[in-house]
Amino acid sequence: MDMLRFATAGSVDDGKSTLIGRLLMDSKAIFEDQLEQVESTSKSKGFDYTDLSLFTDGLRSEREQGITIDVAYRYFATPRRKFIIADTPGHVQYTRNMVTGASTSDMGLVLVDARNGLTEQSRRHAVLLSLLRVPHITLAVNKMDLVDFSEDVFRKIQEEFVAFSSKLEINDLEIIPISALQGDNVVTRSENMPWYEGPSLMYHLENVQIAADRDLRDVRFPVQYVIRPHSDEFHDYRGYAGQVAGGILKKGDEVIVQPSGMTTRIAGIDRFDQEIDEAFPPMSVTVRLEDDVDVSRGDMITRVNNQAEATQDLDALVTWMTTTPLKPKQKLKIKHTTNVVRAVTKEIQYQLDVNSLHRNQEAEELKLNEIGRVKFRTTQPLMLDAYERNRVTGSFVIIDEATGNTVGAGTIV
Structure with a gap:
């Protein structure tokens, strides 16, 4: 089975955590003792229903305030597909958390409250998902039970x-009316909304096509580790381990090692304890080369006539993730694929207002949660590579030299 990663986003109290709890429960991904614990906690709080958000809101402060603060990852599977859910926070002060959760997602699931319609936060999340080039967006119009399952309310939000x-x-883009609390259109089609002729949310999750989202044109293999056993059994073995970031690697292909520019051919591709004919994203493999060329961690194996751009100048959209602002002439470290290099900030071209898309070209620094x-x-x-072409080779993280903390994330323009 293939695997779908999707991130939820939405305003506070739009029902993200409740929806995930409903997906987990209706897909039988909840253990009986977990359900009993959540039911007991719901009763102790005085609720006359099972608070499904408790399956994902694990922090004490989240349960006390009834909001999502950190990214919570949950895993479940159906007979058709495996899923990884990133339940991301909706509040503006946790923008960095949402960017982190959505950066590796195949789909973004934006929730809106049918009573409130599109809010400033809903628009901001759609903008962030667009900036992160998340290939598929689903808008779930939640709490339809609180507007009497009105088609007019749904159509108005849909058009907007x-x-x-x-x-x-x-x-x-797919737009689905649901009620996460009651389960309407979540796993099965709702009888309360006969006017809606589209799929249920679960059907859409199981059938959205993601195979074509990966870059299979440009061969990109960042070398993570050189395998040289020095044993009698594998006396002459030399392999280069890593995860395929793009393209299809095949035995006999002519390749070039960047940045050295040495050319050779692929002698073989190993995975676990067997040799395979080809490798593609996101497989982790060991590549053997016909010639003993100098290859080390941080190098990249690419196709001879289709190389990545080797440059020391980066032009990127940056999400800043720490309280100390980013300023020109600031020295940092940048981790790109398997390579870590030192860098200096040359110029802040503009600060982007994710609500209005206004570009503030007068900005002299980037503050926490700013882009x-x-x-x-x-x-x-x-x-x-440009991020819109390859999300792996087109992204990087920024590291503080003094503390070693991650302070920002960038996507190559």
Whole structure:
């Protein structure tokens, strides 16, 4: 089975955690003792229903305030597909948490409260998902039971979001009316909304096509580790381990090692204890080469006539994740694929208002949770692609030299 990663987003109290709890419960991914504990906690709080959000809101402060603060990852599977859910917070002060959860997602699930319609937070989340090039967006209009399952309410929200999303780079959009608390249109089609002819949320999750989202044109293999056993059994073995970031690697392919520029051919591809004919994203494999060329961690194996751009100048959209602002001439470390290099901030071109998409070109720094376009200069060349072409080779994290903490994330423009 393939695996779908999706991130939930929405305003406070739109029902993200409740929806995930419903998906987990109705797909039989909850153990009986977990359900009993949540039912007991719900009764002790005076609720006359099972609070499904307790399955994901694990922090004490989350349960006390009834909001999501940190990203919670949950796993479940159906006979058709495996799923990883990133339940991301909706509040503006946790923008960095949402960006983290959505950065590796195949789909973004935006919830809106049918009573409130589109809010500023709903629009901001759609903008962030668009900036992160999440390939598929689903808008779930929740709490339809509180508006008497009104078709007019749903159509109004649908038209408003379609008009708004036309300004963004969203390639695949699905809009579904649901009630997470009662289960309408979550796993099975709802009898309360006969006017809705589309799929249930679970059917859409199981059938959304993600195979074409990965870059299978450009061969990109960042080397993570050189395997040289030095044993009698594997006396002459030399392999280069890593995760395929793009393209399809095959035995006999002519490849080039960047940045050295040495060319050779693939002698074989190993996975676990067997040799395989080809490798593609996101497989982790060991590549053997015909010639003894100098290859080390941080190098990238690419196709001869289709190389990544090797450059020391980075132009990127940066999400800043710490209280100390990012300023020009600031020295940092950048981790790109398996490579870590030192860098300096050359210029902050503008700070982006994710609510209005206004570009503040007068900004002299990036503060916590702010997004802006920034230029960096690195001490060594990095092998880059545009983020919209390859989300692995087109992204990086920024590290504070003094503390070693991750302070930002960037996507190559």
